[in-house]
Ligand SMILES: Nc1ncnc2c1ncn2[C@@H]1O[C@H](COP(=O)(O)OP(=O)(O)O)[C@@H](O)[C@H]1O
């Protein structure tokens with residue numbers, strides 16, 4: 059356990075240079091890109107003098123190297139600065155949007171894992187049978203579908219044709235904003251204040267975006283789980299467990315699946331970045347008020363500090379999540395030592 | 397002595413894309429309670445397949461196509477899945493070649509023991525189960541504290557003992573050991589065979605000891621079955637087989653092992669190679685390699701003759 063703590067600290071320290079490299083790239087790219095916050099704010103027709111004045115005010119006229127050093131110093135003080143477009147702290151803008159993204163991605167991961175792992179394990183158990191072929195086909199098809207297209211199709215089918223589920227936003231109009239003041243995770247908040255009609259409303263709004271994200275990523279996990287399970291089911295300890303009379307279902311879904319789960323965890327650590335990318339697209343498709351949409355909006359407005367802040371945040375989430383995956387790894391596999 | 401296992405005309409085939417592997421063909425074998433039967437033969441001759449079919453654990457596409465396996469008079473071949481599950485680990489135990497990979501690496505030893513107990517004795521409480529596991533470890537010469545360890549924390553010899561323990565904790569009376577010492581080093585191997593000998597007395601165990609190491613069988617086995625190309629060449633008392641092998645294959649096998657006591661002039665190797673079990677030779681499967689090969693051997697399968705209290709499948713004795 060002491061070693062584990064050391065490992066965690068080392069990993070956290072490693073994220074610092076990673077964030078700085080990422081930040082530097084984003085900083086430069088943003089400033090090379092055509093357009094700037096001032097012209098996007100004032101439009102193309104403002105007089106030159108007004109534009110110059112505004113640029114002066116935002117410090118955009120200073121040499122880029124100086125702006126960069128200033129920004130780094132600011133980050134070192136753990137300050138993300140102010141938006142250049144709105145009167146708003148960047149931290150506040152992010153804090154408002156982050157729970158929505160977290161809620162969506164967690165639900166997405168759960169759906170992905172649940173579908174991917176169980177379908178994959180089931181397919182492996184039924185190798186060569188009809189169920190196996192159907193599940194493998196599902197895995198390939200779903201893997202090939204772009205996130206936004208999946209989102210649009212689900213909206214079309216369940217939102218419009220069947221008219222069963224809402225296609226935008228986190229809640230309907232009839233819930234009280236005061237319900238969601240504690241954590242910003244609407245599911246958790248509505249449970250905390252025991253507002254179950256709000257909970258129902260929140261859940262039906264979550265269904266389509268979470269499934270969009272979950273379905274698309276589940277393809278990889280179906281294939282990975284199936285392949286791992288086929289390997290594990292050939293292992294001697296599986297035969298040995300069978301020779302002890304243990305029920306087949308228990309062998310497949312306990313002995314084998316737990317072993318097959320280890321490489322799946324590794325894969326999950328690697329897929330988290332992809333998951334975040336998927337979340338950005340899903341949020342856009344479903345008008346989901348999270349960081350992905352915030353990022354996209356602010357890219358249109360060239361709001362440099364907010365864009366940089368959101369990207370730092372996403373990088374930190376990815377780093378944190380893969381660290382958590384590593385810790386779970388150590389808990390699941392007794393052979394892992396840090 | 398009572399008969400514990402009787403195998404009658406057993407054939408096991410693996411249909412594969414290029415044909416059918418006749419891994420076990422028309423095998424007859426009878427085991428008496430309490431004896432150790434050594435099952436020897438070169439690799440690929442069907443020893444494991446025979447062992448696995450006794451607990452009906454054949455890997456696909458393996459199938460028992462013919463014959464009966466009577467365990468205390470009940471035919472295992474005809475049993476339902478449920479019946480066969482209640483035999484495995486409770487009446488018939490099986491251990492395998494590689495103890496390092498035979499235990500689930502993610503579960504503690506106690507959990508694997510307790511799971512086995514719970515599988516066969518519903519309603520057992522956890523404390524009793526744990527105590528029984530502790531007792532079993534003690535009788536295997538392993539400190540009971542090690543129950544809380546994971547398999548990777550134990551040596552190969554220890555893990556093989558654990559495997560036996562899990563097979564015997566419910567008092568199985570038949571143990572099928574498929575090359576149990578092949579993966580162990582020589583000293584651990586000797587200790588393990590000693591343990592097997594003790595357990596056999598303690599539990600009145602009947603053991604099928606599958607091996608290609610004739611030294612192992614010499615130490616432990618009462619009788620020996622020699623297999624060749626999916627068929628049984630010869631069955632007899634261990635000492636008589638070693639002193640006076642009847643079947644030409646057994647003779648070849650014995651003269652091809654180095655022997656320190658007998659001051660052999662030259663180590664002989666058997667000419668030819670093991671038969672292709674997809675398309676086995678006509679008549680006696682051994683005839684292409686047999687020094688005494690006769691006309692009849694090429695066309696007709698040898699019957700089994702009783703010679704000097706032994707069973708031998710060879711036309712030389714017809
Ligand atoms: N799963 C399988 N599929 C196809 N052929 C098999 C399979 N298992 C065993 N065999 C064949 O059956 C024959 C006997 O194998 P086996 O019983 O493992 O021999 P032994 O244990 O004596 O080395 C071999 O020719 C082997 O190739």
Ligand SMILES: [Mg+2]
Pocket residue numbers: 440443444445574
């Ligand atoms: Mg074998």
